[in-house]
Amino acid sequence: MREIDSSEVTALVSRLYQEANFALPPDVIAALKSALAREESPLGREVLETLLENAAIATSDRVPLCQDTGLAVVIARIGQEACFRGGSFAEAVDAGVALAQEQGYLRASVVSSPCFDRNNTGNNAPAILHTEIVDGDEVSISVLPKGAGSENMSRLAMLKPADGISGLIDFVVETVELAGANPCPPIFLGVGVGGTMDRAALLSKVALLRPAGTPNADKRLAELENDILARVNALGIGPGGFGGTVTCLGVALEEFPCHIASLPVAVNIQCNSARRATGSL
Ligand code: SF4
Numbered sequence: 001m002r003e004i005d006s007s008e009v010t011a012l013v014s015r016l017y018q019e020a021n022f023a024l025p026p027d028v029i030a031a032l033k034s035a036l037a038r039e040e041s042p043l044g045r046e047v048l049e050t051l052l053e054n055a056a057i058a059t060s061d062r063v064p065l066c067q068d069t070g071l072a073v074v075i076a077r078i079g080q081e082a083c084f085r086g087g088s089f090a091e092a093v094d095a096g097v098a099l100a101q102e103q104g105y106l107r108a109s110v111v112s113s114p115c116f117d118r119n120n121t122g123n124n125a126p127a128i129l130h131t132e133i134v135d136g137d138e139v140s141i142s143v144l145p146k147g148a149g150s151e152n153m154s155r156l157a158m159l160k161p162a163d164g165i166s167g168l169i170d171f172v173v174e175t176v177e178l179a180g181a182n183p184c185p186p187i188f189l190g191v192g193v194g195g196t197m198d199r200a201a202l203l204s205k206v207a208l209l210r211p212a213g214t215p216n217a218d219k220r221l222a223e224l225e226n227d228i229l230a231r232v233n234a235l236g237i238g239p240g241g242f243g244g245t246v247t248c249l250g251v252a253l254e255e256f257p258c259h260i261a262s263l264p265v266a267v268n269i270q271c272n273s274a275r276r277a278t279g280s281l
Helices: 006-022 026-038 042-061 089-103 161-179 197-207 219-233
Strands: 002-005 071-079 082-085 128-134 139-146 155-159 187-195 248-258 263-270 277-280
Touching: 002 006, 006 071, 006 082, 006 089, 006 139, 006 277, 026 042, 026 248, 071 089, 071 197, 089 128, 128 197, 155 161, 155 197, 161 187, 161 219, 161 263, 187 197, 187 219, 197 248, 197 263, 219 248
Parallel strands: 002 082, 071 128, 187 248
Antiparallel strands: 071 139, 139 277, 155 263, 187 263
8 A cells, every 4th residue: 555645635736726827738728829820800819819928928927827716626536555644635635725825826716605604715725626546556636727707607407318419519509609708718618428417517527637639539429529619619709709710629528328318418618718737646
């Protein structure tokens, strides 16, 4: 059994959360540059140029890419031969989020009771933590700062199997159309299909970890991703919602077996500030 001190988890989460907030991943920068090359709307191109300039300034000056530094979504793959000493894994993750908020001067965006007092927790914790037990003794941690503008526009539907692929595509396209400019386009789409209601939602989030421009390894699902991308871009919402050819920079779809009578579909929208960072222990 490999022992890992929980302070290492805290340090890694803090580093990743700050890194994600100060620098867009290279694949996201490449997707924005590619969009700039093919966007037909002059205003759309101006928005894309501004986003690229903003990303360069954020990285060089170590300032947040966006004022909404996000809710800390943390997805951890924990090797079953690893164990943690000096505190629980979940507490160590929350401590890392709080440390990042303090060291990086990030915005505290979490309220304790959504139903009633809505008091700010003051340190951006707790994280939304998802864990998966995997083989080996390594621990991989991915951090996605998730802004509310795009998260709020996400949707889930329990479709009927008879709705089929066309019903699935229609639901995703309708979700983007209803969202309009709210999720700060150009967007990325994480789509989760199958499982149960909760599994579909998690799949849609995990899908957002896939680097832009990387199709699903399954050829049929890759074609489905392309079909969705074409339909969404035909909406003409464009960068910033000012109209244009590039509304969406990429679609990542993940599926899981489901009940014979079910077709759960979750759409998690990610804004242009598609922040994520991954590290391992
Ligand atoms: S949706 Fe994204 S880009 Fe827009 S305000 Fe929120 S975090 Fe920032």
